[in-house]
Amino acid sequence: MSATPTSALLGILQHYSPASVLCVSRSQIPAIAAWREQHADCQISSASEVPLSDELRNQRYDLAIVADQLEHLDKRTATELLAGLRNLSASRIAVLVDTERATEWQGNDFFALALQRRARFSQDGQSLTLYSYDLAEYKSVPDWLNSKYWANPEMFDKYWW
Numbered sequence: 001m002s003a004t005p006t007s008a009l010l011g012i013l014q015h016y017s018p019a020s021v022l023c024v025s026r027s028q029i030p031a032i033a034a035w036r037e038q039h040a041d042c043q044i045s046s047a048s049e050v051p052l053s054d055e056l057r058n059q060r061y062d063l064a065i066v067a068d069q070l071e072h073l074d075k076r077t078a079t080e081l082l083a084g085l086r087n088l089s090a091s092r093i094a095v096l097v098d099t100e101r102a103t104e105w106q107g108n109d110f111f112a113l114a115l116q117r118r119a120r121f122s123q124d125g126q127s128l129t130l131y132s133y134d135l136a137e138y139k140s141v142p143d144w145l146n147s148k149y150w151a152n153p154e155m156f157d158k159y160w161w
Helices: 005-016 030-038 075-089 107-112
Strands: 020-025 043-047 063-067 092-098 116-123 126-134
Touching: 005 030, 005 063, 005 092, 005 116, 005 126, 020 030, 020 075, 030 043, 063 075, 075 092, 107 116
Parallel strands: 020 043, 020 063, 063 092
Antiparallel strands: 092 126, 116 126
16 A cells, blocks of 8 residues: 555556546646656646536546545535546546545445545545546456356257257
């Protein structure tokens, strides 16, 4: 587990090495600034206001990062933001939220949006929680869902129905 939110976000950025990132935050995110310095070829789009502009909303990103935003939005608007990012804009999402200031939110609300809790941080009187979503890791393929169980190949050319 990472020691700080910045190192956790940098770990996510290094793991996925995105070519395009959408950052939705009211404040500067140090991990994004550090990533931008080392990866000048990465396209980073930023938004401080929700709802997102049509220009940002109608693009596809490798990774979306939401920080210092849910605490300032009503739950419906925040839910629409996260669900819209997940469904239309990005295959991977990282959400950093101050759980004490986002009083309308509970852990199950994030789980209902298919987000997984990755880490918790306590610093400077804040209790931050990092949630993430990755479409590729959303659901593992069940063992029975493969051709071995579909066709009964041992019965081919034996019976005709």
